[in-house]
Amino acid sequence: KQEVTQIPAALSVPEGENLVLNCSFTDSAIYNLQWFRQDPGKGLTSLLLIQSSQREQTSGRLNASLDKSSGRSTLYIAASQPGDSATYLCAVRLYNAGNMLTFGGGTRLMVKP
């Protein structure tokens, strides 16, 4: 069974810092990996999707990398802002598990002004 782990569970940083969120997964036979943002009490917003054949994706201040062989992905946030405060979730889709996503527990990020 695929397990997805996110470290750290919570992170508090001052505004302007560059930061890295980590995601690891146990089954490397993934179809793709997605990073989502979730604001308190809200649904999920997709940030970046990396196909299994890709190594990284970038969108603005966000960069996500994927290393299938080691079962790891990182989300890099440059020049963090208070508006980045949210929970960040990674999710993987396996080749042999239909279209379901398996999520990590999330990292709760707080960026202090």
Place this chain on the structure above:
Amino acid sequence: GAGVSQTPSNKVTEKGKYVELRCDPISGHTALYWYRQSLGQGPEFLIYFQGTGAADDSGLPNDRFFAVRPEGSVSTLKIQRTERGDSAMYLCASSPPGLAGAETQYFGPGTRLLVL
């Protein structure tokens, strides 16, 4: 354009009651998913529809949970004899037809269910 919508946004019920949660996917999206998210945890898969049929219901926790999508658009998640442990955020997502590996799931705002 309109995103995925879910109603109600909040639902409070008593133990043992029946509840229905509704999801309206993005127009033209053929796939629809239900997930359940407990406080402080990531979402867990419940069921996936492709068109009108349930392609994968392996995540439904027991036979008190059932979902339908009779016309291939709106879906209803039904929970019978609710228990306090059913309290969670129920999230719906949809995705467009296309290359399987490229599909992004678009999530709705969720329905927060509280069973007293």
